[in-house]
Amino acid sequence: NAGVTQTPKFQVLKTGQSMTLQCAQDMNHNSMYWYRQDPGMGLRLIYYSASEGTTDKGEVPNGYNVSRLNKREFSLRLESAAPSQTSVYFCASSELQPSLGGTQYFGPGTRLLVL
């Protein structure tokens, strides 16, 4: 049982390049989330998917797109990377939404540097 896995672990991009961050969970969770964490700060929600087939914007969605490919996988795409998107990206999943006691389980993160 791997939990939440993310690929790649590290990535360096040039401004304007595109890439997709992959996330998968094997816990049969309904909800999945993408966060970014900047130095010395907490996590900020980019997008989330409450259930398969749905996606919604979080606090900082600009510059990103997501795809809930199936129940297991939730990808995050940067169409045209900018230096401001240099960050550590975390994917998380939960069986239920937080108000119903849905604990979020996090992946190990993807470290992205945009030059």
Add this chain to the structure above:
Amino acid sequence: GESVGLHLPTLSVQEGDNSIINCAYSNSASDYFIWYKQESGKGPQFIIDIRSNMDKRQGQRVTVLLNKTVKHLSLQIAATQPGDSAVYFCAEGAQKLVFGQGTRLTINP
């Protein structure tokens, strides 16, 4: 808008002492609160949670206290150990979680 803040960005305690990490939240409608621990280079790890209809919940060596009157949340760690060194985040929400800035806990031998 919603915000979750911490009173202290860093906390240093002696090994064996109790640690108390505080958190203030602004959304009085939040009904779920959670504490995460994040070690260097890793993703956040669940510690303990509490619903708004409770004011205290205990786990193994950890206790979370919720004071809805002053919108304050605290995490108490008993007999702090070197392995407790990490950044601790509080988060609150309903459908989505809003995270605080984090408190770095360091343990002095």
